[in-house]
Amino acid sequence: xxxNLAGFLVVVLVAYLVPGxxxxxxxxxAAEHPSQGRxxxxxxQTGLCVHMLAAALGLSVVAARSPVVYEAxxxxxxxxxVHLGVRALxxxxxxxxxxxxxxxxxxxxxxxxxxxxxxxxxxxxxxxGLLTNVLNPKAALFFLSVLPQFVHGGxxxxxQIFFLGILDVVIGVVYWFALVGVxxxxxxxxxxxxxxxxxxxxxxxxxxxxxxxxxxx
Numbered sequence: 722x723x724x725n726l727a728g729f730l731v732v733v734l735v736a737y738l739v740p741g742x743x744x745x746x747x748x749x750x751a752a753e754h755p756s757q758g759r760x761x762x763x764x765x766q767t768g769l770c771v772h773m774l775a776a777a778l779g780l781s782v783v784a785a786r787s788p789v790v791y792e793a794x795x796x797x798x799x800x801x802x803v804h805l806g807v808r809a810l811x812x813x814x815x816x817x818x819x820x821x822x823x824x825x826x827x828x829x830x831x832x833x834x835x836x837x838x839x840x841x842x843x844x845x846x847x848x849x850g851l852l853t854n855v856l857n858p859k860a861a862l863f864f865l866s867v868l869p870q871f872v873h874g875g876x877x878x879x880x881q882i883f884f885l886g887i888l889d890v891v892i893g894v895v896y897w898f899a900l901v902g903v904x905x906x907x908x909x910x911x912x913x914x915x916x917x918x919x920x921x922x923x924x925x926x927x928x929x930x931x932x933x934x935x936x937x938x
Contacts, residue, residue, distance in 0.1 A: 729871040733889050737896045742802055742853045742931050747897050749924045750846040751904035758904060760843045761850035762897030766890045768854025773886035776864035798856030799936035806928030813921035
């Protein structure tokens, strides 16, 4: 097996460093609890596995060659991102209302005590990461158009694509887990009601902006 490994690693690292929908989902989940951030990351990387298998089966070729199929996936992904953004804005609004009801002029008060993640929270984070990635047509096109550029003539092209795809997934897991560790250090700050509300507003509008950008692309 002969692949252009150095060039591939550079492209993958740059792709992960550029913030996108996965980045927002993982960081927002990590702000809830580090465990939820890790589950969101695993969901996103599972989505990459789905794209890898779809490319191997030729489904990505169909999506790429059919504008209707591609646009349907694109609009579904955009709608899901907007949905996540609206949920975050609603959460921020409810948080502000609870603050007003309980404040009585006491200010922010002490930071909330972080609790452990529930099974539902972990499942929800995994599902968000999975759907955000699966409904991102750019991830599918990455396996269809970018990966083959690093495949050499010797050996099985499918085998090389699987090798590069698995390497991409592993690199992503390491990157996301490191990012979750950084976000975990800010968790106590984000536990403050006022900071938390601003964070929810920022992530909510980020989801909506990314969703609208995806829809208009």
